[in-house]
Amino acid sequence: MIELKKAQNLLLKNLRRMEKEILRLPEAIGRVSFEDIRSNEDLPSFNRSLMDGYAVRDEDVKTTPCVLKVRGIIPAGKIFKGRIKKGECVKIMTGAVVPSWAERVIKKEDVEVIDKESVKILRIGWDRNISYKGEILRKNEIILRKGEVVNEFKAALLALFGVKKVKVYKKPKVCLITTGDEIVFWERKVETGKVRDVVSLLIPELFNKIELPCKHLGRVKDRKNEIFRIFKKTNPFDIILFSGGVSMGDYDLIPEFLKEIGAEIVFHKVKTKPGKPLLFAKFKNKFIFGLPGNIVSSIVSFYNFLRPAVLYMMGLEDVFVKFYEGFIEEDIYIKSDRLYFVPSIAKFKNGKFYLKELKFMSSQDVYSVSRANSFIVFDDGIYKVKEGSKVRFFLL
Structure with a gap:
């Protein structure tokens, strides 16, 4: 039996990254960048007016109030190619190109219009109201790093630079096979001794939360x-999941089957409760997981191994669940020879998390998990955790 942390390290050591594919920018949102992308120009690419107002030279507004002649207007998207004389200015719109001779933009609120050809500058503020070329980003700076998720804000930045297509990591293809003489389709009426196949519904839905399809091949x-x-x-799949058949019973045939086809079993049995029977193997260019048949064990295995595996293959680095600290609301008695995952309800109050244990009868007790929004993690041993004690947990 292997410790959780060691098993997770072996998992990442043996996985591979997916190949790249090229997607249009809108389709790349939510995916992981395969390469660094650099800016192809300065941002902004020209001196840009931040206000509606009047472009002026400093020498013409040394003393205010003062009267200036208006030589023209610069709308957004247009360029003023003329020159101005002493005592002159140009009306300018927000976003327009500031002429090279202009040293500041006086916002219209600080100007009194005398007539169509002249204005009185009432005051000048401390701000020049110009966004200068390259002040946000210089050309050739990294705007999206390899391994970063292309979220909606990154996509907006890429669009600003005219990026049409993005190289991203492919998504791994995942399939699920459920095993067991006792397993029947979850919609069917069950006879005594039979069990509905809940895992074939649950596991694909957990993958859907990270927008990754998981095809159930059958029972x-x-x-x-x-x-x-x-x-x-x-054959078409990168990751193969078996549900059931990985424990120690006479009918748990998956480990033996994997050996017979020449698969390399990287580890089998993890020191967690629930989730002990988990198996991870490699076969050619595929990765195989043997999941415990019990529902809660499958959930714990998903968050500890399956989710991190696919996120890593999709190009991410920080793939394991994020642990938080909170305070337990009532005494808990622990008796476990393995790292113990307990379903719980986490509430955030006054800047702190408070957790309530949901007692569950066994690793088949999906009722308790159906009410949970988190799992508390306890070290192995026999001991009492007092009310108000600090505990570690992760959110579902």
Whole structure:
């Protein structure tokens, strides 16, 4: 049995990044950049007026109030090519190109219009009201780094520089196979001894939360020939998930099956409760996970291993769940020989998290998890956690 942290390190060590694909900018939102992207020009690319007002030279407004003649108007998107004489100015709109001779823009609120050809400058402020060429970004600066997510704000920045297409990491293709003689389709009426296949609904929905499809290939009995048959359908996929068949029973055939096809089992059994039977293997260019058949075990395994695996393959670095600290609302008695994950309700009050344990009967107790928004993590051992104690947890 392997410690969680060691298993997670082995996971990342053995995974590979996905190849690149090129997407149009709108389709690349939410994906991870495959390369650094640099600015192809200064930002702004010209001296830009920040106000509606009047472009002037400093020498003409040394003393205010003063009267200046208006030589013309500069709308946004147009360029004023003329020159002005002493005592003259040009009306200018927000966003317009500031002429090279202009040293400041007097905002219209500080100007009194005398007639169509002359204005009185009442005052000048401390701000020149000009955004200078390159003051935000210089040409060839990195605007999106390799491994960064192209979110809506990054996409807006890229669009500002005219970037049409982005190289991103491909998404891995994931499939799920559920195993077990006792498993039946979740919509069916069950006989005594049978169990509805909830995992085939749950796991794909958990992947949907990170916008990654997970195709359920079907259910098979605990028979090697059936496992071989359905495994032939996994060729298009990068990650193959087996639900069930990884514990120590006579009908838990997945480890034996993997050895027979020549897969390398990287680790099997993790020191967590629930989630102990988890298996991770490599086969050719594919990665195989054997998930415990119990529902809560599958959830814990998803957050500890499956989610980090696909995020890493998609180009991200910080892939494991983020732990927070909070305070327990009532005494809890711990008795576990493994790292213990307990479903809980986390509430944020007065700048702090407070957590309430949701007692669950077994790793099949999906009722408790259905009310949870978090998992508290306790070290192994036999001990009491007193009310008000600080605990670690992650949010679902």
